[in-house]
Amino acid sequence: MDLVKCMEAFVITVKTGSFAATSISLNTSPQMIAKYILFLENYLGLKLLNRTTRSQHLTEFGKQYYERCLFILGEIKSTKSLAQQFSQEPKGRLRISAPISYGQFNLIPVISRFMKCYPKVNIDMQLSDRYVDLVKDDFDVVFRIGSLNDSSLIARKLSDLQLIFAASPSYLAQNGIPSIPDDLKKHQCLIYQYVTPTKKDNFWPFTINGKLTNIAISGAFQSNNTTALAAAAIEGLGITMLPESVLNESIKQSKLIPILQDFLPPPRETHILYTADKQRLPKLNIFIEFMVNAMS
The missing domain is CATH 3.40.190.10 (Periplasmic binding protein-like II)
Structure with missing residues (x-):
């Protein structure tokens, strides 16, 4: 027998006070409502209602079970409502x-x-x-x-x-290609300016011998905008460290050349x-x- 249907019949019976009124609400017979309640009592192993020929009253357990049924049926209704929302076109x-x-x-x-x-x-x-x-x-x-x-x-x-390092062909032709992170001390680095500046702004992260190492960098150009830094790198102002997604297109067009690829920092x-x-x-x-x- 449907447990939810039995719980619904029990709740309505408590509210209406009779099997007859509940049967009308659920479009069934009073005898079927009685079977629903009996099934619940047998399932739970405890009586829910004390019935006489003229009235019926909740047992002490029945009162607590009634409150739990209200909550459970409410959650079932809420879940159905949620499913209906998902079936609607999002807007x-x-x-x-x-x-x-x-x-x-x-x-x-x-x-x-x-x-x-x-x-x-x-x-x-x-x-x-x-x-x-x-x-x-x-x-x-x-x-x-x-x-x-x-x-x-x-x-x-x-x-x-993934952050990568890159510079323009003209910059690298004029200043040389750094082979290790320490070589950056001799180069112009394009520095990203954070919203809240810290001393870490002048350090770039590298993976050296399997360990994350911060190397001090310096440069004459800095900006709080990654697009500006990428444009500055293309114009030959120095070496930039930016997300791969920002530089990919410029690298494909040979406007920038990736460098120090053996020392990339761990992905963020x-x-x-x-x-x-x-x-x-x-x-x-x-x-x-x-x-x-x-x-x-």
Whole structure:
């Protein structure tokens, strides 16, 4: 016998006070309602109702079981509602935050495919290299690069981001090609300017003999924009360290040449983060799964 159907009959019986009224509500017979209640009692091994010829009352256990049934049936209804939401076409606005270069070079191609699949979803993507608070700044999802701080947010891992080193053919022809990281002391390095500057800004990470090593660098040009740094490298102003995705096209066109490839730093982890909300709308759930599938 259907356990949920029996629980539903029990709850309605408690509310209406009779098998006859419950049978009308469930479009069945009073005898069938009695069988539902009896099945529950046999299943549980305890009486739920004390019945007389004129009335029926909940047992002490029946009172507690009634409250649990209300909760369980409510959750079942909520689950059905969630399934119905997923069957609907996703629509509405999604507000997204991502680091500038990651958004430009990594996310835009994937988001464009997402929007072609789900044309009724509008994307509001805010690009910034500052740390944003997903809840306070009213974002649906944020993309983060690097190690994560402990938080109540859910993090889904995406493909790692690889930093590489490159310079223009003209710069390397004039200044020579560095063969080891220490050679950079003799070169102009194009320095990324972080939102919150630290002493680490003037160090680049390398993998030397299997270990992560920071090497001091210097240069006459610095910027807080990766596109500007890539353009400066193409113009021959020095050596740059940027994500591979930012430099790939320029390398293919021979505008830049990758260097020090035997000393690349470990890839940086990348995640998509969102709140642990059980009632997320279909547009957000579908977007998250789309991005994870496309970028993992």
